[in-house]
Amino acid sequence: MLPVVAIVGRPNVGKSTLFNRLLGQRKAIVEDVPGVTRDRNYARVDRFDRPFMLIDTGGFEPASEDRLLTQMREQSQLAIEEADIILLVFDGREGLTPSDEEVAAMLRRVEKPVLFLVNKIDGDSQELALGEFYSLGLDDLLPISSAHGRGVGELIDRLHQLM
Ligand code: GDP
Ligand code: MG
Numbered sequence: 001m002l003p004v005v006a007i008v009g010r011p012n013v014g015k016s017t018l019f020n021r022l023l024g025q026r027k028a029i030v031e032d033v034p035g036v037t038r039d040r041n042y043a044r045v046d047r048f049d050r051p052f053m054l055i056d057t058g059g060f061e062p063a064s065e066d067r068l069l070t071q072m073r074e075q076s077q078l079a080i081e082e083a084d085i086i087l088l089v090f091d092g093r094e095g096l097t098p099s100d101e102e103v104a105a106m107l108r109r110v111e112k113p114v115l116f117l118v119n120k121i122d123g124d125s126q127e128l129a130l131g132e133f134y135s136l137g138l139d140d141l142l143p144i145s146s147a148h149g150r151g152v153g154e155l156i157d158r159l160h161q162l163m
Helices: 015-023 065-082 098-108 124-134 152-162
Strands: 004-008 041-045 052-056 085-091 114-119 141-143
Touching (some): 004 015, 004 065, 015 041, 015 052, 015 085, 015 114, 065 098, 085 098, 085 152, 114 124, 114 152, 141 152
Parallel strands (some): 004 052, 085 114, 114 141
16 A cells, blocks of 8 residues: 555645656646636655655635634544544745644644645745744644745655655
């Protein structure tokens, strides 16, 4: 059985972009329209030392913060059930939101390894945005740029350590 890695996070944080980046090809639909991946996307990633299954979770852009929370709880629950390793993605450009905090709190109680990724850190100047995420007090916080590949090698190393 291959280890299963699930990507979760709010709509538009860059989950599908990360999925495609790890896959090394374009498969998940990435749109400027937020929340385009409606369902789940599964792919086998075997271009690194150790193969794994990757799940991209989707969701619509909910009308309210309440709906968003419900959706994220369901998405995270699913990842908790199906995955061996969970990647929770934050948006380093938008900053930390209440639903991010809630899901981070939910996932840090889980027995499975969780890596917390701050995406859209495309260059050094965006590193400043990390400060508020460190306030969550998470051990495994990693800045990445799914669009440009920054930090993704480090992410792969961390994944391999957990497999
Ligand atoms: P999802 O809803 O979480 O799957 O997010 P998507 O992967 O569809 O991306 C949402 C938007 O964020 C798209 O416009 C992406 O091009 C953009 N995006 C994703 N990753 C990055 C990144 O690393 N840097 C920047 N600047 N934009 C990104
Ligand atoms: Mg998506």
